[in-house]
Amino acid sequence: MWHQSSLNLVRTQDANAREKIHLLETMINRSLASQKKALARIKxxxxxVSFEDFMRLINIDSKNYISDYSIIKGVLVLDNELNYISGDNFSSSFYLNGMLEKPTIKLWLKRDIEEVQFAAxxxxxxxxxxxxxxxxxVKLANQSRFxxxxxxxxNLLLEKSYLKYLSQYDTYLELTPNIYFSVDYKNKTQTDLNKLTSRYNHFIxxxxxxxxxxxxxxxxxxNDYEAIHIDTIIDQLILWFTFLFIFIFVLVADSSRALEFxxxxxxxxxxxxxxxxxxxFLQLSSVRGCSNxxxxxxxxxxxxxxxxxxxYEISDKILKKASERISINVDNRVLISKGINDSFVLYFTDTTPAILKQKIEALILDLSKAYCIDTFGFNLTASAGVVFYQTPESFNFKLNLQQANIALEKSTELGGNQIHFYQQLMDDKHSEKIIIRNNLHSALKNNELEVFYQPIHNLNGNQIVGVEALVRWCCNGEWISPAKFIPVAETTGQxxxxxxxxxxxxxxxxKKHSQLQNITVAVNxxxxxxxxxxFSIDLLHLLTQNNITYKNFTVEVTESSFQEKTSIEKTLLELINSGLNVAIDDFGTGFSSLSYLANQPAxxxxxxxxxTLGADKDTKERKLLDTIIKVCYDLGKxxxxxxxxxxxxxxHLSRYKxxxxxxxxxxxxxPVDQLIEYIRAIQYK
Structure with a gap:
């Protein structure tokens, strides 16, 4: 057993060292993929576009890009001959100092590859x-290349703070045979592998x-053998205490212990x-007087x-593995509980917000590693909500859980895979959401929602050719903005x-008003x-049942819905092929490129x-608006x-047919009655 314990200690050190390497690989690839995706969006x-629009857009995007990503030192624009076009202070200095003059760098820059590339x-x-x-x-509208x-x-490619818990291992990435980049805060880049390896006794x-x-x-x-020495002593103690515990347990164990457990x-x-x-926790706080x-x-x-x-069999196995990872990641002073469904509740004591954030981020990172269950492989992420207290008097089990859960909701609302600390403002927003959800439930039950219609005019002949149906809700004598209750309804499924x-x-x-039967009615x-x-079958059945002509009905979806394009594209194509109209609402708020329009089911x-802002004059804004309209017309939209x-x-717009x-x-x-009067007034003008 002593021999096995020693082997396990060696294996643990090896596994920890390799874990750091694997974390490094994951973090590098995630960071590179994120930056590649961001630049691809700019591309x-x-x-x-025209050169003027290209320079305007690139100036805006580069400023935002540098502001949003601390890792970005500068953005440089070159023409086809690698001449300087524009850049910030850093990139200008970078270019003028000849950092692109090396032949191999120039060859890389001018490779005939259209996708985003990267190189050191x-x-x-x-x-x-x-x-x-x-x-x-990038190719512009006139085919010129930039x-x-x-x-x-x-140095900022890695979130080095995530690796602090593995700080007893110094790690270097070989960029070239003469450059060994340190991924740790305390070490510098090395240029001689022999000198580097001579400083240590063991490495992998x-x-x-x-x-x-x-x-x-x-x-x-x-870099630190003290921890190994301590672990050796602990293993010896554990071995002796294990024998002692087994002896005592055999003597006193009975069925009541199993029941209590x-x-x-x-x-x-x-x-x-x-x-x-x-x-x-109550027992722990009474003994130690927990604070923070x-x-x-x-x-x-x-x-x-x-x-x-x-x-449930697969999902239960995932939960069990997740619980094991949590138990391994936190020390024995942390109280861990299985929460509701797929959640876990942890109580930390004698900590600080900064230390706590570091520990939970490391835990989330570990929980995000692949789960291998039977023949399946799963890649999940995790979210966390945290509430921090400074005095033991703040302990209120139900309130603590409620506030932590509010912070967790914030994490999941923003896409998950992150941590949020509870703030009073969250409580206020959470309470407001609950009120809206409950009142909306009553409104739906009592059929209190109303539909207003906004006319759509064809400028050629000033005719009303359609209307858009917009939901309105008056609650307790006060109109509630759709911008407030629609996001809540999306979250709750209402x-x-x-x-x-x-x-x-x-x-x-x-069905009631003939004026609506001869124009297009759009519904979101x-x-x-x-x-x-x-969905398409049921909608077509309802329209047929109510004698509504397909061509006079429009299904509106917001542009952001096309982030889930694969799940709705087939349905929308079915509707178009059946004779209905499909409209992309709020175009420009979700995607800024025109190129994706050609294949959209709309x-x-x-x-x-x-x-339209600023397009009332002969400005760049008007030119952009004109460009969008012309592209849509060219695509038959x-x-x-x-x-x-x-x-x-x-x-200005009346020039377009x-x-x-x-x-x-x-x-x-x-409201529909006022709309009918409005339509009649336009018809009799």
Whole structure:
């Protein structure tokens, strides 16, 4: 057993060293993928535009890019001959100092590859700021070619704070045979491998794969043997105490102990139940007088989808593995409990917000590693909500859990895979959401939602060719903005009921008023509605049942819905092929590129009012608006310009055949009775 214990200690050191290498590989690839994706978005945004628009857009994007990413030192724009076009102070200095003059660098820059590339700048590798270059070639509308070159500080490529818990290992990444980049705060880049290895007694070498493009050697050295010495002593003590414990346990164990354990612990994970957690903390605080404690709720993102699709056996195994990772990641002073469904509750004592944040981020990173269950492999992420208290008097089990859960909701609302600390403002917003959710539930139950309609005019002949149905809600004598209750409905799933109620009211109004039967009526649909089984079949059945002509009905989806394009594209194509119209609402608020329009399942584009601001004069904004309209026309799309309020812009837009306008210049959204009067007044003018 002593021999086995020693072997286990060696294996643990080896595993920890390799874990650091694997973490390094994961962090590098995530960071590179993120920067590549960000630059690809900029490339898509500025492709095929004029040189003036290209320079305007690149100046805006580069400022935002440098501001948003501390890793970005500068953004450089070069022409086809690698001549300087524009850049910030850092990139200008970088260019003027000849950092692109090396022949191999020039050859790399001018490679005939259209996608975003990256490479380390060999002239800077042994400097204080080694540079990683991201290159995006761009073709403008006149076919001229330019290069966007983002300059990244390799020192910031890694979140080194995540690796602090493995600080007993010094790690170096071999960039070239003469450059060994240190991934730790305390060490500097080395240039001689023999000198480097001579400083340590033991090390391991392993290759990492960078973006499936290149492999680099990584050297990890043990820098502190004190921890190993302590672990050896502890193993000896554990061995003797294990024998002692077994002896005592055999003497005193009985069935009551097993019953007591099962009462306090979760059957699946072996962790404390919530009630037992409360008792344990009260006992701990009475003995030690805990201060500076925190309640943390950790939840696996997208666990519910796995449970629903693969069943409880697989999902239970994932939970068990997750509980094991949590237990390994935190020390024995932390109280851990199995929470509701896929959540875990942890109580930390004698800590600080900074230390706590570091520990939870490391825990989330570990929980995000792949889960291998039977023949399946799962990649999950985790979110956490934290509430921190400074005095033991703040302990209130239900309140602690409630506030931590509010912080957790904030993490999941923002996409998950992150941590948020509770703030009083969250409580206020949470309370407001609960009030809206409850009141909306009553409103749906009592059919209190109303539908207003905003006319859509065709400037050629000043005819009303359509209306958009907009939901309105008056609660306790006060109108609630859709911007408030629609996001809540999306989160709670009530949006499906809201959409159903709005659709029924619209069908009733069309059937009742003949004026609505000869124009197009547009209704907004949530992605949650469209992805439901048989959505298109059910909608077509309702329209047929109410004698509504397909061509006079428009399904509107927001541009952001196309982030889930694969799940709704087929349905929208079915609707178009059946004779219905499909409109992309608020175009320009989600994607800035025109290139994706060609293959979208929509025959109507509604240009957001953002593109009309400043377009009443002969400005760049007007040229951009004109470009969007012309592209839409070239693709055979009908165009509705939203938010038009200026007569000069109306005059300008009237030059376009069949252009359609929706905005306060003509009319605000109206109740159906006022809408009918408005239509009659226009007809008799």
């Amino acid at each position: 898509t945004r500025v492709e095929k 700048n060999s002239l800077t590798l042994d400097s204080d700021i080694p540079i990683l270059m991201f290159l995006a070639p 290069y966007i070159l983002n300059l990244l500080d390799m 070498t392993e290759k990492i794969n960078v973006m499936d493009l290149v492999e680099h050697n990584v050297y990890t050295f043990i 099962s009462t306090k612990h979760d059957e699946l994970t072996g962790l404390l139940r919530l009630k037992a957690l409360e008792e344990e 404690f925190a309640t943390v709720i950790v939840k696996l993102d997208f666990y519910e989808e796995i449970h629903n699709s693969l069943g 949006i499906v009921q809201v959409g159903k109620q709005v659709l029924n009211q619209v069908l009733h109004d069309i 649909f949530s992605t949650k509605q469209i992805i439901k089984d048989n 025959n109507i584009i509604k240009i957001d009012r953002e593109f 009908k165009v509705v310009v939203e938010g038009v309020e200026d007569e000069k812009l109306i005059t 069949d252009i359609r306008i929706q905005g306060y210049f003509f009319s605000k959204p109206l």
